[in-house]
Amino acid sequence: MISVLITGVNGLLGSYLTSYLLSNGYRVIGIGKGxxxxxxxxxxxxxxxxxxxTHDFKLQQLMARxxxxxxxxxxxxxxxxxxxLNQETCEEVNVRGTATVLLNAEEFCDHFIFISTDFVFDGxxxxxxxxxxxxxxxxxGFTKVQAESIIESSEMNWSIVRTCLVYGLxxxxxxxxIVTWIKDSLEQDKAINVLSDQVRxxxxxxxxxxGIELIIxxxxxxxxHISGEEVLTAYEMAIKTADFLGLDAKLIKKxxxxxxxxPAKRPMKTGFDISKARSELGFEPxxxxxxxxxxxxxxxxNNPDRV
Numbered sequence: 001m002i003s004v005l006i007t008g009v010n011g012l013l014g015s016y017l018t019s020y021l022l023s024n025g026y027r028v029i030g031i032g033k034g035x036x037x038x039x040x041x042x043x044x045x046x047x048x049x050x051x052x053x054t055h056d057f058k059l060q061q062l063m064a065r066x067x068x069x070x071x072x073x074x075x076x077x078x079x080x081x082x083x084x085l086n087q088e089t090c091e092e093v094n095v096r097g098t099a100t101v102l103l104n105a106e107e108f109c110d111h112f113i114f115i116s117t118d119f120v121f122d123g124x125x126x127x128x129x130x131x132x133x134x135x136x137x138x139x140x141g142f143t144k145v146q147a148e149s150i151i152e153s154s155e156m157n158w159s160i161v162r163t164c165l166v167y168g169l170x171x172x173x174x175x176x177x178i179v180t181w182i183k184d185s186l187e188q189d190k191a192i193n194v195l196s197d198q199v200r201x202x203x204x205x206x207x208x209x210x211g212i213e214l215i216i217x218x219x220x221x222x223x224x225h226i227s228g229e230e231v232l233t234a235y236e237m238a239i240k241t242a243d244f245l246g247l248d249a250k251l252i253k254k255x256x257x258x259x260x261x262x263p264a265k266r267p268m269k270t271g272f273d274i275s276k277a278r279s280e281l282g283f284e285p286x287x288x289x290x291x292x293x294x295x296x297x298x299x300x301x302n303n304p305d306r307v
Contacts (some may be wrong), residue, residue, distance in 0.1 A: 123267020
């Protein structure tokens with residue numbers, strides 16, 4: 001049985017990836033801050049540990065004891081404005097924390113998978129391929145570029161997974177993502193202002209989990225772009241979400257970046273060329289509508305897409 005250690009397991013991706021791996025015969029060691037927020041009790045194949053990744057000694061002890069085959073490093077500060085306003089803290093977690101996890105993985109593990117972002121690009125071009133020039137426009141993206149550089153210098157087997165605007169059912173206590181924010185706001189009859197001039201290839205968390213499992217199973221190394229395929233604005237996503245859930249789309253107000261005052265600049269046009277993931281991994285993402293259907297499906301409570 002392959003054992004996988006996941007950092008940031010309490011987050012959106014961590015929760016989906018844990019469910020998906022367990023349902024496919026893997027053993028999972030989850031690391032998070034604070035108590036376990038997943039609806040998965042400890043068992044022979046799942047263990048949760050409250051560890052801060054910047055605390056090297058505890059992490060080293062755990063890896064020496066568990067000796068996982070694969071490490072998926074998903075823990076990060078991902079709030080873009082928080083990173084811009086608290087650059088030292090962001091760098092401590094996203095860069096030095098990554099270096100700490102990597103150093104321990106090099107000693108005890110076979111394969112290191114790092115979760116990165118479309119924000120390593122400047123957003124001038126869109127439809128980015130893996131070898132396109134990196135040029136972040138905010139501090140969050142810059143820390144991810146730094147972390148990628150550290151990983152690329154490692155002599156162990158490594159993979160970098162860049163993804164884009166991940167959505168899904170968040171675990172208890174986790175932050176809203178774009179779809180859950182839209183749903184919650186409209187259900188409360190709140191009018192929302194949604195951007196119509198930034199485009200992304202939004203990624204269903206279940207698809208991202210499946211893409212990572214393909215990398216593990218195929219022992220694939222290098223950089224992979226794993227995201228949805230459709231190029232959508234946040235406004236288009238909001239309308240599709242309202243229509244799917246039968247909510248009032250008239251509450252959705254189209255706006256542009258000039259409406260918001262945010263500490264961190266966002267790239268205007270990202271989205272990925274996923275042809276490498278398709279050809280080398282066999283990765284195929286759901287459409288946005290199918291992602292919504294899977295996300296809100298209640299037909300099978302044991303569906304690994306439900307967390």
